[in-house]
Amino acid sequence: MSIIKCDNISMSYDGVTVFDNLSFDVKSGDYLCIVGENGSGKSTLMKGLLGLKQVRDGRIIYSDGLKRNEIGYLPQQTGAQKDFPASVYEVVISGRLNKRGLKPFYSSADKESARLNMERLGIGQLKNKCYKELSGGQQQRVLLARALCATSKLLILDEPVTGLDPIAASEMYDIISKLNKENGITVIMVSHDIVAAVDHADHILHLSNKEVFFGTTGDYTHSELGSRFLYHNCHCEGCERHSRYHHDSSHIHKYTNRAEVERGE
Numbered sequence: 001m002s003i004i005k006c007d008n009i010s011m012s013y014d015g016v017t018v019f020d021n022l023s024f025d026v027k028s029g030d031y032l033c034i035v036g037e038n039g040s041g042k043s044t045l046m047k048g049l050l051g052l053k054q055v056r057d058g059r060i061i062y063s064d065g066l067k068r069n070e071i072g073y074l075p076q077q078t079g080a081q082k083d084f085p086a087s088v089y090e091v092v093i094s095g096r097l098n099k100r101g102l103k104p105f106y107s108s109a110d111k112e113s114a115r116l117n118m119e120r121l122g123i124g125q126l127k128n129k130c131y132k133e134l135s136g137g138q139q140q141r142v143l144l145a146r147a148l149c150a151t152s153k154l155l156i157l158d159e160p161v162t163g164l165d166p167i168a169a170s171e172m173y174d175i176i177s178k179l180n181k182e183n184g185i186t187v188i189m190v191s192h193d194i195v196a197a198v199d200h201a202d203h204i205l206h207l208s209n210k211e212v213f214f215g216t217t218g219d220y221t222h223s224e225l226g227s228r229f230l231y232h233n234c235h236c237e238g239c240e241r242h243s244r245y246h247h248d249s250s251h252i253h254k255y256t257n258r259a260e261v262e263r264g265e
Contacts, residue, residue: 001028001063002028002061003026003027003028003062003063003066004060004066004154004188005060005061005063006022006023006048006058007058007060007061008021008022008058008059009021009022009048009056009058009060010057011044011048012056018040018041018044019041019044019207019212021057022058023058023214024214026188028153028184028186029180029184030186030187031176031180031187031189031202032187032189032201032202032205033189033203034046034191034205035192035194036208037209040208041207043158048060050068050073051068064153065153066154069098069150070154071151071154072148072150072154072155073147073155073156073157073158074143074144074146074147074157074160076162077163082132082136084131085130086130087127087128087131088118088123088129088131088134090131091131091142092114092142093106093113093114093146093149094146095114095146095147095150096113098150110149113149117146117148117149118145120148121141121142121144122141123138126138126142135168136165137164137165137167137171140160140172141172144172144175144176148185151185154185154186155187155188155189156188156189157187157189157190158189159190159192160176161196173196173200194230195233197217198217198221203215203217204220206226206229208225211225
């Protein structure tokens with residue numbers, strides 16, 4: 001069953017249309033990555049899904065019992081957020097604010113949710129540490145725990161590994177995949193990391209000024225748009241894992257190495 005459905009939506013940014021008549025649906029348990037060039041509308045679409053920006057035409061339908069205040073959101077961090085002078089526990093439990101409503105204090109259920117999600121992400125021992133004193137990877141785990149306090153259904157993640165070193169980024173991707181596969185949490189992630197998107201997601205939405213793709217990861221990697229985008233965004237010369245697909249005028253060659261292509265092999 002679909003948890004979110006976009007039905008012929010059109011959206012604008014600063015009065016300029018970024019996409020028209022976009023339709024796709026995300027089913028419960030899906031892991032969708034939204035990719036595309038800068039200015040293609042990824043951030044605008046995310047704001048629409050979160051209810052922070054209105055669609056110009058069409059409609060976004062929430063179903064399977066999902067409410068807007070049950071979406072866990074991990075935004076890109078700003079410099080000010082990284083220096084936020086609060087404890088890890090205070091940041092994590094703030095994810096329960098929408099559920100708290102008008103109550104003046106957090107309930108025992110709120111506190112238990114914060115504890116469980118800190119333990120789930122391996123940051124329980126950091127509970128009393130100041131958030132701004134943590135490493136980038138630890139801060140992202142804290143923010144993900146905060147998002148999990150808001151939901152057991154859907155996570156929307158905006159570039160969750162930006163600024164992380166390769167080890168921390170790999171760990172974050174593994175955590176997200178585990179939440180999706182083992183806990184059944186639906187994931188929608190905006191990413192510039194097309195290689196990681198293909199490695200982890202089961203569906204891809206590629207936004208482009210000229211064309212749009214929505215479908216399974218397998219279909220994407222064998223499409224002209226997907227193979228072309230993968231090739232041009234792989235910079236690991238000689239790395240077969242990061243350059244699985246290459247498109248040349250009429251054929252898609254699986255597992256073609258970029259260095260071999262450039263040598264004409």
